[in-house]
Amino acid sequence: MSLPSIYDPNRVGKVYRAYTTTAITEGMAAGHKPASQDDPRVLVMLVDAQVDFIHPEGSLSVPGAVEDTRRTVEWIYQNVGGITKIMASLDTHIPFQIFYPTWWIDEDGNHPAPYTLISAGEVDQGKWKPTLMEDWSVRYVHQLEEGSKKVLTIWPYHTMLGTEGHIIMPALREAISYHAGARQTQPDLYVKGTIPQTEHYSILEPEVKVPGETLGIVNEDLLKQIASYDRIFVMGQAKSHCVLETVTSMVRYYAEHDPEVIKRVTLFDDGMSSVA
Incomplete structure (x- = not known):
C-alpha cells in the first residue's frame, strides 16, 4: 500500500511535536476493518523506541537507530491492515538508580x-x-x-521521566496513532526501569528480582497476553541490550510454560541495532 500523507521520511530522525490528531484522523479514514476481527492476530512489540536511544544527539544514541526507525515506521504503515496490536515499552528512569x-x-x-x-x-x-x-x-x-x-x-543519564529524551520518536508515535485510528484499537504502553535498586533491560523482568515491587518480578500477566497472539514481531533498541534481554526472557519463560509460542516470534532485524 502507499504510505499515508502524514508520513515524511525526512522527519523520522527529528524531534518535534507529533501530529497525533492528524495521524488518528487519517487512520480512521483509511477504511481498514477493526482489529477485533483479525484472524490471525498479530502483535508488534516496540522496545524502547525513544529519543535518547534513537536521535543522534540522544544521551545513549544507538548507531543506525534512525534508519532502523525509518524502516520500522514504513513497515507499520505498509502492514497496518494486518497488525492487530502495537505494544511499546518506555525505558523510564529517575536520578538515583543503581546504574547511575x-x-x-x-x-x-x-x-x-x-x-x-x-x-x-x-x-x-x-x-x-x-x-x-x-x-x-x-x-x-x-x-x-x-x-x-x-x-x-554505569550508564549516562538517559530516558529520564518527563524529559524530551523519554518520549517515543515522534514519527514512530504518529505511526502508532495512525494504527490506533485505522484499526480502532488502543496501543499498549509499558513503563519499565523505575525501580532504583536494579537494571531493567527486558520489558518482562528486572536483572535482579526486587521483593515487594510490582515490577520487580517476572511479568507473567504480560507474557500470557503476548502468548495470545498468532504472530509476534519484535523490534526496537538496542539489539544488544533491551531487545536481547526481552527476547531472552520470552524464550526462557515460554520454553518452560508454552514452547509453541517461541515459533510465533519473529525478530524484525531491520528495525534494531546494537550499542557500539
Missing part, C-alpha cells in the same frame, strides 16, 4: 564516569562504595554476576 553515577563513589569520594564497570570484587575491596542501600547494593553486584553473568555498567 549518583549511586556510587570511589575511595576519594568521586562518582564513576559513564561506562565505568563496577565488579563485585571491586566493591568487596572498597574501590567502589554505594551512597544508598549499602547492603542491597553489595548483594546486587554479586547476584548480577552470578545470575545474569554481567558486571554492573
Whole structure:
C-alpha cells in the first residue's frame, strides 16, 4: 500500500511535536476493518523506541537507530491492515538508580564516569562504595554476576521521566496513532526501569528480582497476553541490550510454560541495532 500523507521520511530522525490528531484522523479514514476481527492476530512489540536511544544527539544514541526507525515506521504503515496490536515499552528512569553515577563513589569520594564497570570484587575491596542501600547494593553486584553473568555498567543519564529524551520518536508515535485510528484499537504502553535498586533491560523482568515491587518480578500477566497472539514481531533498541534481554526472557519463560509460542516470534532485524 502507499504510505499515508502524514508520513515524511525526512522527519523520522527529528524531534518535534507529533501530529497525533492528524495521524488518528487519517487512520480512521483509511477504511481498514477493526482489529477485533483479525484472524490471525498479530502483535508488534516496540522496545524502547525513544529519543535518547534513537536521535543522534540522544544521551545513549544507538548507531543506525534512525534508519532502523525509518524502516520500522514504513513497515507499520505498509502492514497496518494486518497488525492487530502495537505494544511499546518506555525505558523510564529517575536520578538515583543503581546504574547511575549518583549511586556510587570511589575511595576519594568521586562518582564513576559513564561506562565505568563496577565488579563485585571491586566493591568487596572498597574501590567502589554505594551512597544508598549499602547492603542491597553489595548483594546486587554479586547476584548480577552470578545470575545474569554481567558486571554492573554505569550508564549516562538517559530516558529520564518527563524529559524530551523519554518520549517515543515522534514519527514512530504518529505511526502508532495512525494504527490506533485505522484499526480502532488502543496501543499498549509499558513503563519499565523505575525501580532504583536494579537494571531493567527486558520489558518482562528486572536483572535482579526486587521483593515487594510490582515490577520487580517476572511479568507473567504480560507474557500470557503476548502468548495470545498468532504472530509476534519484535523490534526496537538496542539489539544488544533491551531487545536481547526481552527476547531472552520470552524464550526462557515460554520454553518452560508454552514452547509453541517461541515459533510465533519473529525478530524484525531491520528495525534494531546494537550499542557500539
